[in-house]
Amino acid sequence: MPTAQTVTLVSTIPSGLPEPSHFSIVSSDVTTSNLETGSFVLQTLCMSADPYLRSGLKTGDVPRPLSGFIVGKVTASNSEKYPVNNIIGAALPFSTLHLLSEEKISKTISWDLTPHITEEDATLGLGVLGMPGATAYGGFIDVLRPQEGETLFVSSAAGAVGSMVGQIAKNVKGCKVIGSCGGPEKNAIVKDKFGFDDCIDYKTIKGAEELTKVLEEKSEGGINMYFENVGGMHFEAAMNTLKPHGRVAICGCISRYNDDSATPKLNTIDISKMIYTFQRVEGFVCMPWLSGARGKFLEDMNEWRKEGKVGCEQWVVEGIEKWPEAFQALFTGKNTGKVCVKIG
Amino acid sequence: MPTAQTVTLVSTIPSGLPEPSHFSIVSSDVTTSNLETGSFVLQTLCMSADPYLRSGLKTGDVPRPLSGFIVGKVTASNSEKYPVNNIIGAALPFSTLHLLSEEKISKTISWDLTPHITEEDATLGLGVLGMPGATAYGGFIDVLRPQEGETLFVSSAAGAVGSMVGQIAKNVKGCKVIGSCGGPEKNAIVKDKFGFDDCIDYKTIKGAEELTKVLEEKSEGGINMYFENVGGMHFEAAMNTLKPHGRVAICGCISRYNDDSATPKLNTIDISKMIYTFQRVEGFVCMPWLSGARGKFLEDMNEWRKEGKVGCEQWVVEGIEKWPEAFQALFTGKNTGKVCVKIG
Numbered sequence: 001m002p003t004a005q006t007v008t009l010v011s012t013i014p015s016g017l018p019e020p021s022h023f024s025i026v027s028s029d030v031t032t033s034n035l036e037t038g039s040f041v042l043q044t045l046c047m048s049a050d051p052y053l054r055s056g057l058k059t060g061d062v063p064r065p066l067s068g069f070i071v072g073k074v075t076a077s078n079s080e081k082y083p084v085n086n087i088i089g090a091a092l093p094f095s096t097l098h099l100l101s102e103e104k105i106s107k108t109i110s111w112d113l114t115p116h117i118t119e120e121d122a123t124l125g126l127g128v129l130g131m132p133g134a135t136a137y138g139g140f141i142d143v144l145r146p147q148e149g150e151t152l153f154v155s156s157a158a159g160a161v162g163s164m165v166g167q168i169a170k171n172v173k174g175c176k177v178i179g180s181c182g183g184p185e186k187n188a189i190v191k192d193k194f195g196f197d198d199c200i201d202y203k204t205i206k207g208a209e210e211l212t213k214v215l216e217e218k219s220e221g222g223i224n225m226y227f228e229n230v231g232g233m234h235f236e237a238a239m240n241t242l243k244p245h246g247r248v249a250i251c252g253c254i255s256r257y258n259d260d261s262a263t264p265k266l267n268t269i270d271i272s273k274m275i276y277t278f279q280r281v282e283g284f285v286c287m288p289w290l291s292g293a294r295g296k297f298l299e300d301m302n303e304w305r306k307e308g309k310v311g312c313e314q315w316v317v318e319g320i321e322k323w324p325e326a327f328q329a330l331f332t333g334k335n336t337g338k339v340c341v342k343i344g
Numbered sequence: 345m346p347t348a349q350t351v352t353l354v355s356t357i358p359s360g361l362p363e364p365s366h367f368s369i370v371s372s373d374v375t376t377s378n379l380e381t382g383s384f385v386l387q388t389l390c391m392s393a394d395p396y397l398r399s400g401l402k403t404g405d406v407p408r409p410l411s412g413f414i415v416g417k418v419t420a421s422n423s424e425k426y427p428v429n430n431i432i433g434a435a436l437p438f439s440t441l442h443l444l445s446e447e448k449i450s451k452t453i454s455w456d457l458t459p460h461i462t463e464e465d466a467t468l469g470l471g472v473l474g475m476p477g478a479t480a481y482g483g484f485i486d487v488l489r490p491q492e493g494e495t496l497f498v499s500s501a502a503g504a505v506g507s508m509v510g511q512i513a514k515n516v517k518g519c520k521v522i523g524s525c526g527g528p529e530k531n532a533i534v535k536d537k538f539g540f541d542d543c544i545d546y547k548t549i550k551g552a553e554e555l556t557k558v559l560e561e562k563s564e565g566g567i568n569m570y571f572e573n574v575g576g577m578h579f580e581a582a583m584n585t586l587k588p589h590g591r592v593a594i595c596g597c598i599s600r601y602n603d604d605s606a607t608p609k610l611n612t613i614d615i616s617k618m619i620y621t622f623q624r625v626e627g628f629v630c631m632p633w634l635s636g637a638r639g640k641f642l643e644d645m646n647e648w649r650k651e652g653k654v655g656c657e658q659w660v661v662e663g664i665e666k667w668p669e670a671f672q673a674l675f676t677g678k679n680t681g682k683v684c685v686k687i688g
Contacts, residue, residue: 231615269613271575271594274627281625283618329524 005322006065007047007094008276013057017331020324024063027231030097032076036226040077042088042098044070045122045300047320048130049339065093070114073123089125089290096320096343109241111275111290111336116302127160127312128305129298131286132338135251136164137297138289140173143249143282148174153236153238154228155179155202158186160312161251165193165227172310175225178218180234202234211237227251235267239275244277249284313337319344345373346535350409351391351438351667359402361675364668368407374441379422382446386416389431389466391438392474392663393671394684409437415457415469416442431457433469433634437462440664440687455634460646468685471504471656473642474651475630476682479595481641482506482633483571484517487626492518494568496584497559499523499578502530503594504656504682507538509571514539515653520568522562524578545579555581571595579611588621593628659683663688 008026032041048069075084079102079268082088089112094100111126127133138290139161140146141176152169155177156162179190179199190199196228198218205211211233215223219241228250238248246271273279287296304310320343354371357363376385379661393414393571418430423446426432434454436442457469471477483505484490490550496513501523512642523543534543542562549555555577559567570582572594582592617623633637648654659679661670664687674680 228615235615250618264613266612268610269629270610271572271579274594274625276629277627278629279627281615281618283615283621283623285620285622341622 002032002096004026004030004097005320006096008063010063012062013054014059017106018054018057018290018324018328020328023324023327024059025065025067025321025323030099030245032099034095035076035078036101036299038079038081040079040100040104041075041083042072042081042082042090042092042093042100042341043075044072044096044098045087045119046071046126046316047094047341048344049323049341050065050085050127051330058072063118066096067091069092069131070072070094070125071122071130073122084263085114087117087119087122089113092321094323109287109291109292110300111292113298116298118137121215122239122315123314123342124305124312126340127338128164128301128310130158131290132177132312133164133301133310134286134290134297135161136168136331137301138286138295139249139251139284140165140168141300142289142295144247146173146225149176150224151178151222152227153178153180153215153219153223153241154196154227154229155181155234157181157190157194157196157199159229161230162227164191164310164312166190166194166196167310168304170197176207176219178215178223180235184287190268205233208233208236208240212240212291222246223329225249233265239273239281242279244279246277246279248279248281248283251284261332314340316342317341318342346376346441347371348439348441349664350440352409353401353662354407356403356406357398358403362398362401362668362672363475363536364672366401367410367668367671369532369577369665370407370665374443376420376441376443379420382423382424382425383428384421384444385419385430386426386434386436386442387445388414388416388438388440388442388687389463389532390415390470390480390660390687391667391685392470393667393674393685394475394672397671398675402602406459409668411435411437413470413475414438415466415474417463417466422634429458431461431463431466431469433457433474436638438449438664438667453631453635455642457642460642467660467686468649468656470684471658472508472645472654472680475505475634476632476656477508477654478630478641479505480512481645482508482552482630482639483593483595483628484546485644486633486639487628488571488591490517490519490569493520495522495563495566496562496569496571497522497524497567497582498571499525499575500573501525501534501538501540505572506573508654508656510534510538510540511654512648515595516648518560520563520659522559522567549577552577552580552584556664559585566590575611583613583617583625585624586621588623590621590623592623592625594625595628644679658684660684660686663684 001158008024077084091108152175154162158181166177169177179195179196180202182203187199187201190196223242226248289297314343315337323341326339352368356369415433421428435452469597496519498506502525510521513521521540523540524546526547531545534540566585566587570592633641659681667685
């Protein structure tokens with residue numbers, strides 16, 4: 001009987017750096033023969049490791065298996081919908097092998113990568129063609145609805161989502177793009193590698209008032225769109241410089257990463273300024289685009305990727321036993337780009 | 345040569361109640377013969393008097409003519425676009441007679457009432473088929489985008505805009521409608537006359553927290569839409585009770601009425617709560633719908649009016665010399681409904 005290995009939390013981490021000792025790789029048997037109608041076996045090709053997982057490790061029962069985004073290949077099937085060799089992205093336990101049914105997978109988010117990538121490219125399903133890609137695509141294309149020549153401001157510009165938003169804006173939609181991120185190294189990457197027109201090192205800025213001034217200068221009189229990843233002074237400075245008919249997309253897949261307190265993050269807003277300007281502030285998460293319920297995320301992003309217009313930095317490690325180290329790297333800054341753990 | 349009479353401000357009103365002595369009706373000659381190509385004469389049938397005009401009377405040169413929304417009939421024309429007997433709504437000086445050109449009228453907002461009303465019904469062009477109607481229509485239909493069975497909250501529910509929003513929601517779109525206004529008399533009107541399901545007397549409410557609680561009870565667990573006319577605790581209570589996929593339309597044509605200070609009206613907002621809920625906050629003014637650039641405001645509202653689904657209370661006085669009194673009535677509460685001054 002085949003064996004599945006699963007990333008398992010063995011001790012909770014109330015605070016501080018996650019260490020490999022907090023995790024264990026646990027083996028279990030999986031029945032892959034005599035599949036019932038609608039059932040199939042998914043072999044994991046790669047797993048993600050994301051900062052947002054950190055807040056879920058503070059409390060709860062242990063040992064417990066961890067879950068997140070993975071890409072897998074169907075290796076045995078009694079399902080017409082999920083035939084052998086299909087490549088699928090999904091939110092599932094971090095296991096090397098999954099016995100699934102059509103019903104079971106319908107209860108989580110999944111997306112069919114088969115027409116878009118080969119097994120060798122599986123890690124793309126965690127980046128450009130995964131959650132960060134769908135967040136960038138949905139938020140920019142359908143929430144912000146860009147017009148050519150408009151000016152976009154993006155916070156967390158060096159991150160997977162922010163960098164892809166900027167690349168789509170610049171290389172696909174012909175916008176002017178100003179980023180914000182922390183530190184001169186990231187600033188240089190945002191400009192030189194991701195091709196942003198300009199970037200603000202927010203660590204050198206004292207507050208919303210100063211950021212407003214800098215943003216006004218760099219945008220030469222105001223921005224048309226803001227892709228919000230962080231809140232706080234960035235939101236207020238963006239609202240202060242937002243032009244008539246301006247839009248703000250508030251993104252979920254980043255802001256929750258460090259959301260480790262129950263205190264609501266309140267901003268101030270002058271709604272009377274939104275009236276004559278027809279301004280709009282809208283929240284969203286990637287799910288409708290990732291699942292295909294809305295838009296043509298996979299088709300469009302894969303085309304733009306092939307054309308060299310949009311890419312996502314990857315930092316790949318090999319082997320499920322490396323998952324705990326890869327996860328730790330997120331908090332020590334060791335990784336450069338989206339962390340992907342390849343499974344042998 | 346025909347004579348035009350024009351409502352003229354003769355002394356500024358820094359504070360306090362506008363008195364008839366602040367105004368004068370000034371006569372001037374208008375050349376209505378030998379019209380150039382594209383020119384036409386518009387005879388005013390009725391004029392509006394709105395609270396928003398108040399803040400514009402505090403300073404500036406006097407004497408000066410006042411402007412606002414009027415409805416008029418073309419009585420002489422050398423314009424194919426504006427033939428004789430056309431009935432037009434427009435933002436123009438409060439004059440009984442206008443010599444206009446196609447170019448001149450293109451620089452203000454105007455809308456063609458000819459297919460929709462007769463001369464006798466001209467005052468409809470200041471209400472259901474005018475600025476308040478377009479504000480209610482555009483904000484509700486195109487900004488809030490209602491679904492049948494959803495729950496709407498409307499502030500200033502007894503006013504022209506708020507009452508029409510509620511009627512469209514209830515009688516056209518099959519929504520549940522909760523209003524807010526000040527005092528038991530207005531509350532009764534909102535429920536009995538305008539047919540709202542429920543109404544909150546905000547004068548009995550201490551703050552956003554209490555209003556949130558009341559709104560949660562009355563809506564039985566949350567609202568889907570909020571039509572914002574006032575700001576302050578209403579906005580915050582609405583955001584607190586807004587359901588997933590909820591929308592807030594921030595309306596311009598009311599909130600500026602009492603906007604007599606330069607101090608921005610700041611609200612607090614927890615944008616992180618808008619993310620996983622896909623919530624949207626959007627500002628707007630009536631212009632695109634009133635001008636016909638967007639939607640089918642005149643067609644739809646006139647049909648709903650004829651079917652008895654949407655109406656607007658009118659308080660009609662006769663004669664341009666009564667305009668100053670009618671304007672004063674807005675601030676003493678003497679009027680019941682939209683103030684219209686009919687011109688002989």
